[in-house]
Amino acid sequence: MSAEATEKKAPVIKFLAGNEACMEGALAAGCRFFAGYPISPSSEIAEKMSGRLPKLGGKFIQMEDEIASMGAIIGASLAGAKTMTATSGPGFSLMQENIGYAMMAEVPCVVVNVMRGGPSTGNPTGPSQSDVMQCRWGTHGDHPAIVLSPNSIREAFDTTVQCFNFAEQFRTCVVLAMDEIVAHMREKIVIPAKEDIKIVNRKKPDLKPGDPYKPYEADASLIPPMMNFGEGFRYHVTGLDHDATGFPSGAPDNQEILHRRLVDKVEMHKDELFLFENHRTEDAEVLVVAYGSTSRSAKRAVEEARAQGIKAGLFRPITLFPIPEKQIAQAAGHAKKVVVPEMNLGQYRLEVERILGPAVPVVGVHRVNGEPIAPSLILSAIVGG
């Protein structure tokens, strides 16, 4: 690939795998620093980044392990770069401590987790969606979570851009949860022209050299403006509970304010975060809730059910977290049954059950055999009693 697609003024047509589209999306969003430790099925992201970043004046570092990769992208982000790493389940587990650090210290960064079968080293080359709850709750403590999950190559590009925008806007670590099928399948993609891609950059404080700066003092948005290291202001960054100066503070009042703000800064803006698709849900008596590659099987099953005269519909969360609760409830407005197919044993199904309550039966279609969920399995659940 000689042309720098992301710098082009006109759209570029390519035939890419999800991992390649993710990498293109990151570059288009302005990512200029990648540190990672390659692991299947995410390796192509690191591989392609290592070729492209140096040509754009960026940095690629292959680290000694995953926790160090997180450390590197946090440090580079504090110095002003848009940063990313990519991994899969085993590596994602190792990153959790520093993911919490990025959330606590409010350092924008993006982690791509291409899900494979787990626990442990599991199934390196098979598809899975079994890290969904780890994406939400992998690191300890109450914390905000923004998790997006694409189902096509173009969407892998778009959601990666979106992850950077959310990371920058909310000053947090954002996770892109792809499954192996989306990561490795290839489709035609029209990469939009540069000026057609919306880019969000971190809000900076309006300060002159010598002005006092409190790095964690937030305005009404609850998101503190961020000064990059090297721009004339020094401040303290820690994973400990801290006050507006960034220095550790164990005062109970302060802790309460900090922890609530970290969660509320995402919660109060969550309507801006919801990306989703409704497909034939207006009159759906059987609603399927599916995400990632499984949603493509689900769409096919919905069409086949409609052909049999069953009013089926699909709600597809692209934003997995925060959960689009109202939107799911709305899509299930006419539903007598809800089907949740997942390549795990029911992680998102539990959320759907919680949202809809006992009035609507929720049926899971779960597979953990390293094979995709075929449309026929979902259709059986739609049709079945």
Place this chain on the structure above:
Amino acid sequence: MSKRYEIRLAGLGGQGLVLAGVILAEAASIFENKNAVQSQSYGPESRGGASKSEVIISDEEIDYPKATHIDLLLCLTDAAAEKYLKDCPETALVIADSDLVPSAIPEKFRSVKAPITRLARETVGKEFVTNIVALGLIQELTGIVGLPALEKAVLDRVPKGTEDLNKRALEVGREAAHEYGAHILSAKG
């Protein structure tokens, strides 16, 4: 062509089946402006493990990206034939490497056996173009993509300096379609 055409290319890692699938899908989607999705599955080995590459070509939006009703199965190992023939509906066309798949293909299928790997090795001169010989064979037998599109897609993907070799491989594959698959071509009319 029907709305959705499903191709499964099966064999061993190292036989170039993933690349063959990519080329076929690119020929259809980039050069003929149809919809195409290519996907694959393979084990943790870099070569020698079972490998499967699938291509769906359609005039319509492709939702499920994997094969469920195979129209064309290519087998480059006996194990692949054993594993995947049972997934095929009777309408499927089965193409197999005659040296590497000694088992008989059940008569209910339309099938073609050709020494694909040997043709690459002996007639073209390089075994690594086995996948391109197979693509030539598939193109001539099915017409699922046009030759100009396929040739462009091949030349776009292969390493510089191997263009003539790959063009020759396509040609040898297409000739093999007539030598070994005349019964299919004559039925097609």
